[in-house]
Amino acid sequence: MNESTIDSLREALKHSPNNTPLRLLLADTLLGLNRLEEAETEYTQVLKFVNDTKAKIGLAKVFYRKGNYSACNVILEEFIESGRADIEALVLYAKGLLKENSVAKAIDTYKRVLGIDPNFYDEELDSQLRVKGGPTESEPEEEDAYDSRFLQKPSINFSDVGGMDAVKKEIELKIIKPLLHPELYKAYGKKIGGGILLYGPPGCGKTFLAKATAGQVNARFISVGLSDILDMWVGNSEKNLHEIFELARYNTPCILFIDEIDALGASRSDMKQSAGRHLINQFLQELDGIDTSNEGVLIIGATNTPWNLDPAFRRPGRFDRIVFVPPPDEATRESILKLKLKNKPIDAIDYSQLARKTENYSGADIDAVIDIAIELKLESSFTDGVPKPIETKDLLNAVKKHKASTQEWFTTAKNFAMFANDSGLYDDILSYLKIKK
Numbered sequence: 001m002n003e004s005t006i007d008s009l010r011e012a013l014k015h016s017p018n019n020t021p022l023r024l025l026l027a028d029t030l031l032g033l034n035r036l037e038e039a040e041t042e043y044t045q046v047l048k049f050v051n052d053t054k055a056k057i058g059l060a061k062v063f064y065r066k067g068n069y070s071a072c073n074v075i076l077e078e079f080i081e082s083g084r085a086d087i088e089a090l091v092l093y094a095k096g097l098l099k100e101n102s103v104a105k106a107i108d109t110y111k112r113v114l115g116i117d118p119n120f121y122d123e124e125l126d127s128q129l130r131v132k133g134g135p136t137e138s139e140p141e142e143e144d145a146y147d148s149r150f151l152q153k154p155s156i157n158f159s160d161v162g163g164m165d166a167v168k169k170e171i172e173l174k175i176i177k178p179l180l181h182p183e184l185y186k187a188y189g190k191k192i193g194g195g196i197l198l199y200g201p202p203g204c205g206k207t208f209l210a211k212a213t214a215g216q217v218n219a220r221f222i223s224v225g226l227s228d229i230l231d232m233w234v235g236n237s238e239k240n241l242h243e244i245f246e247l248a249r250y251n252t253p254c255i256l257f258i259d260e261i262d263a264l265g266a267s268r269s270d271m272k273q274s275a276g277r278h279l280i281n282q283f284l285q286e287l288d289g290i291d292t293s294n295e296g297v298l299i300i301g302a303t304n305t306p307w308n309l310d311p312a313f314r315r316p317g318r319f320d321r322i323v324f325v326p327p328p329d330e331a332t333r334e335s336i337l338k339l340k341l342k343n344k345p346i347d348a349i350d351y352s353q354l355a356r357k358t359e360n361y362s363g364a365d366i367d368a369v370i371d372i373a374i375e376l377k378l379e380s381s382f383t384d385g386v387p388k389p390i391e392t393k394d395l396l397n398a399v400k401k402h403k404a405s406t407q408e409w410f411t412t413a414k415n416f417a418m419f420a421n422d423s424g425l426y427d428d429i430l431s432y433l434k435i436k437k
Helices: 003-015 020-032 036-049 053-066 069-081 087-099 103-116 123-129 143-150 165-180 182-187 206-216 236-250 274-288 330-341 351-357 363-381 392-401 406-419 427-432
Strands: 194-199 220-224 254-258 297-303 321-324
Touching: 003 020, 020 036, 020 053, 036 053, 053 069, 053 087, 069 087, 087 103, 087 123, 103 123, 165 182, 165 194, 165 206, 165 297, 165 321, 194 206, 206 220, 206 254, 206 297, 220 236, 236 254, 236 274, 236 297, 321 427, 330 351, 330 363, 351 392, 363 392, 406 427
Parallel strands: 194 297, 194 321, 220 254, 254 297
Antiparallel strands: none
16 A cells, blocks of 8 residues: 555544554555554554454564564463454464573464464574474373383393394493492492493394393393484474483483484584584483483484494493494304294204305394295285295295395495594594404
């Protein structure tokens, strides 16, 4: 609208000063032209005579544009608390709260908007209140369900883990011995707890090893992954992480196992989003036990890509022991094959031959080989309905179809071990590959 239209509206109001719709039209027009002082006057005039919703939201918009966010929020807070669920008012209130750094209240308000209209989208609020690429929101769980979901009492121990003697020895020194002989460690001023980082190719039993560690010392076991911690709302991921550490501290002695730790503790120098940095800082604080002691909490992290982990995690007192978990050796592969084929229809199996043929195969690879052999046997069993026993030749054929998945990992790992290994962190990889640097 041009100036003449505004003049016409003002002239009409002279003859009908109590015409609320006419005055609102003038106020909205002035707001649209960003003539904020004049718009404020007209909205205020309306509210002197009637408690009009549009006038209240309009006045709040004026204050928001003028940068008077507290005045804007006071108007909207009173309006919203009266029970009126107006999306426009809620969105503006969320933005006003955000301007005043009331992030938690802004998140709650935006959640109310999405509760009214799940398809609603606001670029400004989404970019600042939601974590991009985060998982979808889930219903909150009761405290008891939370505890039972995470807390476990493993029934396995080191006797169930074939091979891995070097890894077991490291864990025994760092975790098991302190729990069995606490008085000796305290005499030397060493605390019971700390962290071990397990790294190696995927599918080589890092999770199983962590669970067996808890069983070995009869400790409670908490296993968490990305989906248990990451949340779409800014600040909630840090809260989730803190609650998990608190649960571990409350249930000592406790093994806290965190899988895919590189995704939670990625290098901050590579991060563009502040939300990710905040989560890493929270993680480091929890490891340090700044507010609460981590005495009796034994933290095991697992990763396939330790080179992506922020260096701060490897400082003393955090993950100060880094242990390489290689693919199972020949004897271990033989025991895995026997275990996996137990209670299945089999003929005489040459386990030693199969173990030799599956060099560099992970436990997951061996599972895949057995699955392929079973599928081939099922096809031939469909004709008469009689299960055909699995033979050595079936498994050898399956080995030809499924190559070791660890090879790709070792190609990448070798480059880091050769050219980014000044501290000797990846010497175990070079030893395994029989490479002299």
